[in-house]
Amino acid sequence: MTHVFNFSAGPAVLPKEVLLQAASEMLDWHGSGMSVMEMSHRGPEFSSIHRQALDDLRELLDVPANYKILFQQGGGLGQNAIVPLNLAGRRNDPVVDFVHTGSWSGKSIKEAARYARVNVAASSEAEGFARVPARESWKLSQDAAYLHICTNETIDGVEYPDAPEINSDVPIVADMSSHILSRKIDISKYGVIFAGAQKNIGPAGLTLVIVREDLLDYASPQCPSAFNWKTCAEHDSLYNTPPTYSIYIAGLVFAWLKANGGVAAMEQRNIEKARLLYEAFDRDDFYVNRVAPEFRSRMNVPFYLRDESLNQLFLTGAQARGLLQLKGHKSVGGMRASIYNAMPIEGVQALVDYLNEFAGR
Amino acid sequence: MTHVFNFSAGPAVLPKEVLLQAASEMLDWHGSGMSVMEMSHRGPEFSSIHRQALDDLRELLDVPANYKILFQQGGGLGQNAIVPLNLAGRRNDPVVDFVHTGSWSGKSIKEAARYARVNVAASSEAEGFARVPARESWKLSQDAAYLHICTNETIDGVEYPDAPEINSDVPIVADMSSHILSRKIDISKYGVIFAGAQKNIGPAGLTLVIVREDLLDYASPQCPSAFNWKTCAEHDSLYNTPPTYSIYIAGLVFAWLKANGGVAAMEQRNIEKARLLYEAFDRDDFYVNRVAPEFRSRMNVPFYLRDESLNQLFLTGAQARGLLQLKGHKSVGGMRASIYNAMPIEGVQALVDYLNEFAGR
Structure with a gap:
């Protein structure tokens, strides 16, 4: 094998131990005679894989009991629409606040504007996205449906050093795609956290959503059932067939994190x-x-x-x-x-x- | 290894040869030093995998040149919303025709009703879904946005022996999730074909959409960009990060089909x-x-x-x-x-x- 170091922004390098285990179990997971790819998502084998991944992730991120962990599909770009479809309905004629810190929050702003009025509360665009705008400069709305931030801008290389204090009960939605699991976070500061898997979690095609339970009740009638957080939560992410193999790999990554x-x-x-x-x-x-x-x-x-x-x-x-x-x-x-x-x-x-x-x- | 035969409805059995190859290439694809899971979706290695999969699938299904092949996410249940979000806009105040032949067309009907008026042109529900309703009995609308059928009902075990003749230019949308690639089909009889991968294609989490080019222009402003067929087609399925590893496995399945x-x-x-x-x-x-x-x-x-x-x-x-x-x-x-x-x-x-x-x- 060529010896390489892979600096891809995503899909990205995975722990060698994870790949070795996946290769060794490819044809026969734990004596079942089946590859994980071949298992019914409702059978006991995959259920145990799914459960262990959820438990390990909850432990790793210290996710409070009043938050659901969902495995969805469609990545960060998908959630840019799925978030307002699930959450803008908290308010009539909703406005959504954003802080514009780079390419990814920019994409989120553009997509959310299909579903709600958008208020860019602060932007560092004029400074070439060289920083997170100072908290004192944020012009938050009186009663936003939510505030959306991207806590690590994958393209611009800008990271929030900690969760912003906003002194209101407006839920903060954080796109943590490219730095989740890389540092301690206080989940309770956020209403919703989402992350495409293909950086610190596992294969592309899996999307992690962590959502506070009281925020599950606001989906628009236009929200596709397969992307409705509440439907997904009520069916333990099995409303539609989940990306089972990707969840398995994510579970191996979580186990690797715990072991390290x-x-x-x-x-x-x-x-x-x-x-x-x-x-x-x-x-x-x-x-x-x-x-x-x-x-x-x-x-x-x-x-x-x-x-x-x-x-x-x-x-x-x-x-x-x-x-x-x-x-x-x-x-x-x-x-x-x-x-x-x-x-x-x-x-x-x-x-x-x-x-x-x-x-x- | 336990010797088993796996009759799961999906995720389902994969060719042993495919799993063997995937295991052997897990840590180092073709001397790249990378697992396919670790490759940028825009790099030359994955591009070649993606291109080959598309070419092989086009050959296997004899897909005409005026049809795009898209790799999306969200499965059949996702497409139940994604189809009307992309296609109901063909008409003002659209009506969508359905033939109800079992559980899956039933789910499609329910979901489409969020986005359009639904006309159940025929149903075999009263006969316990023991057949496809006789073509003469279908009460099609005058000018439907499209006609949706499920050509193989996974739960009820009912399969269309061939494409229905409807004597109009209303596009037929076919959910072929559970029998695509199992029999010859005449793609030109359909406007749109979709299929969750987890039966005859590859891992769960990948969704195949084959769409006639003239049907790409009708997406609703409410359609999430990540699920907009036209956006997906214009970006060669790379608008958002595709489920790269699942596309790779699908490609191995296509190669296996060709070899067999x-x-x-x-x-x-x-x-x-x-x-x-x-x-x-x-x-x-x-x-x-x-x-x-x-x-x-x-x-x-x-x-x-x-x-x-x-x-x-x-x-x-x-x-x-x-x-x-x-x-x-x-x-x-x-x-x-x-x-x-x-x-x-x-x-x-x-x-x-x-x-x-x-x-x-």
Whole structure:
């Protein structure tokens, strides 16, 4: 096997141990004679896999008892519509508040405008999305149906250091797709948390939704049943056939996280990985990261070569060293290193060594 | 490994060769150093997997050039809403025609009623869904937005022997979830075909949509972007991150089908498998299948023991012989044997032997 470190923003690197176990169980899960892919979603075998994944996730994230954990489909972009279809109905003639911190909150704003009036309470667009707008500057509505934030902008590399205090009972909806399970979070600060799986959870095609029970009652009649949170909760995510194999892989990832110290240990490792990488950019002015230090993402690190004519040379050299998928998102150019939970510190060190070597040439 | 035959209605048995290949490539796809699960959906590796799957499927189903093949999420239940959200807009104050032949068309009717007026043009409910209503009896609307049929009812075991002739240009939408790729179909007779993958295609969580290009322009403003067929078509199913690993497995299934004679060879094998099984029921009156012979499904074979007090004994004996997941759907009771493409004739023969032995006792 080629030895590589994969910096893809998602679908992204998975723990080697998880892939080894999945390969070994592919044809026969625990003596059942079946692959997990072949199991009825209502049979005892898959039920036990599903239950264990839910229990482990609840433990890892310390999810309070009054929150449901749902497995849906359609990813973050799907939830951009599914959220207002389920929650805008909290108010008549609803307004939804947003904080615009980058590409993903921007997409959410655009999609929500199909279903509700949208108020952009704050935006850092004029500053090139280099920060989360200061809390004092947020112009929140009087009585929003909810406030939507993206707590880690995968493309722009901006991360909320903690949950915002908004001094009202307006529920906060957080798109945590690209940093869930990477740091401790206080779930009780949020009404709804959603995350596409393909970064820190498992395969693309699985979407995690954590929703406070009192927010399950507001779905629009236009909300497709398969994406109605309440229907999904009442049927334990089995209203429609769930992406069973993806739930199985997610469960293996959760077990791996638990065996490796849980979220607290991941957070310490992620702090160290991010420190190593940002220090390499700050050492001289060959590379640039434009995000204000207190909002720099620990998961997605966009950077630019000051001399962009060297981009192709940089990428070719990286590829030759097995440092894969470092090209930045097409909408912003440059480079991006995504260093999710499953990226070992050795991978970050290998990238830092290459960064230094390339700058030195 | 336990040797079993898995008669699950879905998720269902997959070809052993596919699982073996998936296991062997789990950690390193074609020397890339990455699992398919870890690949960016926009990178060259996954692009080649995606392209090959589309090409093979187009060849297997002989899909005309003016039809798009989309990979979506949310399954058949998702499409029950996604179809009217994309297509009811063909008409002002739209009416949608349905033929009610069992549980799945029933669910489709209920869901579509959120988005359009529904006309049940024909129903076999009064006959216990034992047949497709005779074409002459269908009371089609003058100018429906579309006609929705379920060409194989997974729970009721009723299959259309061919595409209905409706003598108008109203597009026919066909839910083919549980028999796609099992028999030759003339795609040009349909406007839209959809299918959840978890029967004859691959893992749950992937949804196939084949749509005629002129039907891409009618989405409602309420249609979530991630489920808008046109958006999906314009972005080659990459508008949101697709279920990449499921597409890869589907691609392996398509390659397996091609290597095994394609749809024509599958159809011959499926005719033979179904013949074997139905003959066992018709031999005496110990077992009952209630569907009229010309509409009996080749894929999903529900049956009842005349003496239902023997049900548990029957199932326990089957399980002991490695004949798995034969319990009927909870809504109809009894038994069901799903005998998809990947079920070998040996599995059907093993079931028939058991049926005869159990009846003889």
